[in-house]
Amino acid sequence: DAKTTQPTSMDCAEGRAANLPCNHSTISGNEYVYWYRQIHSQGPQYIIHGLKNNETNEMASLIITEDRKSSTLILPHATLRDTAVYYCIVRVKAGGTSYGKLTFGQGTILTVHP
Amino acid sequence: GAVVSQHPSRVICKSGTSVKIECRSLDFQATTMFWYRQFPKQSLMLMATSNEGSKATYEQGVEKDKFLINHASLTLSTLTVTSAHPEDSSFYICSASQDRGLYNEQFFGPGTRLTVL
Numbered sequence: 001d002a003k004t005t006q007p008t009s010m011d012c013a014e015g016r017a018a019n020l021p022c023n024h025s026t027i028s029g030n031e032y033v034y035w036y037r038q039i040h041s042q043g044p045q046y047i048i049h050g051l052k053n054n055e056t057n058e059m060a061s062l063i064i065t066e067d068r069k070s071s072t073l074i075l076p077h078a079t080l081r082d083t084a085v086y087y088c089i090v091r092v093k094a095g096g097t098s099y100g101k102l103t104f105g106q107g108t109i110l111t112v113h114p
Numbered sequence: 115g116a117v118v119s120q121h122p123s124r125v126i127c128k129s130g131t132s133v134k135i136e137c138r139s140l141d142f143q144a145t146t147m148f149w150y151r152q153f154p155k156q157s158l159m160l161m162a163t164s165n166e167g168s169k170a171t172y173e174q175g176v177e178k179d180k181f182l183i184n185h186a187s188l189t190l191s192t193l194t195v196t197s198a199h200p201e202d203s204s205f206y207i208c209s210a211s212q213d214r215g216l217y218n219e220q221f222f223g224p225g226t227r228l229t230v231l
Contacts, residue, residue, distance in 0.1 A: 036222075043118075043207045043222035044158065087157075101148075102209075102220055104158040 004088045009109040012082075018075040020108050022088030025069040032091050033064060034102070035073045037084040037110075044087065044104075047073065078112045085109050117141055118210045120223035127198055128231055135193045135226045137208030143188035144210035148220065149181070152205040164191055198230045 005023040012018040024033065032051050036044040048055055048062045050071070055062045061074040075082055087107040117140040127133050137147060146165050150158040162178075164170035164185035172178045182194040191210075195202055205227050209220040 038158075041205070041225070041227070043120075043209075043225045046219060046221065101160060101163065103160070104150075106157050 004090055004105055006086070006088050006105065006108045008106070009111070012075075012078045012110060012112050014080060014112055014114050015077055018078040018082065018110060018112070020073040020075075020086050020088075020110065021070065022073070023070045024088070024090045027068050027090050028092075030092060033062065033068075033071050034089045034091050035060070035062065036087045036089065036102075036104075037082075038087070038107070039081075039084045047086075049091075078110075080112050080114070083110060083112045116212075116219070116221040118144075118208065118221045118223040120206075120208055120226050122226060123224065124227045124229075126229045126231065129199050130197055132194055132196045133198055133228060135195075135206055135208075135228075137191045137193070137210065137223055139189045139210040139212075139221070142210075142212050144191075144212060145188065146211040147185055147191040148209045148211070149183060149191075149193050150207045150209070152207060152225075158207060161193075195228065198228070200230045203228055203230045 032049050034049040035047040038044045048057055048060050050062045050064050064071045085107040087104050089102050119138045121136045148163050149161045151161050152158045160173050161176045162170045162172045162183050164183050166185050166188050170183040180196055185191040205225050207225040209222045211220045
């Protein structure tokens with residue numbers, strides 16, 4: 001699976017949008033971009049995923065550049081409960097030899113402050 | 115939907131004993147389950163992948179005789195840490211995946227914190 005690069009940490013004010021970048025310059029055509037987050041001492045929580053189009057759900061929006069080499073996760077109105085480690089993961093689509101596997105990097109520690 | 119539970123949430127044991135951790139998918143059938151380990155201030159590391167009814171596939175460096183994985187049904191997988199030692203103290207997290215064709219989401223359990231004295 002392609003490697004991802006994320007900033008180590010970011011801060012965001014409560015109520016503002018949090019924009020978390022991720023670089024995945026070696027992504028292949030059959031690889032999706034996934035985002036998970038992990039609140040302290042809990043299991044990771046799925047946020048969103050996409051292939052090449054922008055995606056939005058009730059939690060966040062995912063913006064993928066046209067060349068697919070980078071993406072941004074947007075939390076539109078961050079709350080204190082959004083403080084967590086955010087993982088950007090590139091994952092092979094079903095059917096590949098890495099079917100189902102998620103490889104976690106170090107992620108971005110997002111701190112939302114009042 | 116897509117709830118995964120783990121039991122116990124915390125366990126403290128003496129060195130040399132074995133500990134079993136259960137992972138259950140509560141509202142879906144999990145064709146594949148994964149076991150991860152996370153040390154303090156580190157990221158999750160995949161230990162093994164298991165499919166129901168077959169032997170688990172272990173990642174490089176993970177001792178299969180020490181970390182026994184059983185995936186006996188589509189809703190239950192167990193991880194047994196045999197002859198546990200203090201260095202096995204960690205946060206163990208499972209995830210369950212349902213085959214849905216083009217992609218299969220992984221849903222994570224809340225984790226089990228193991229402390230070996």
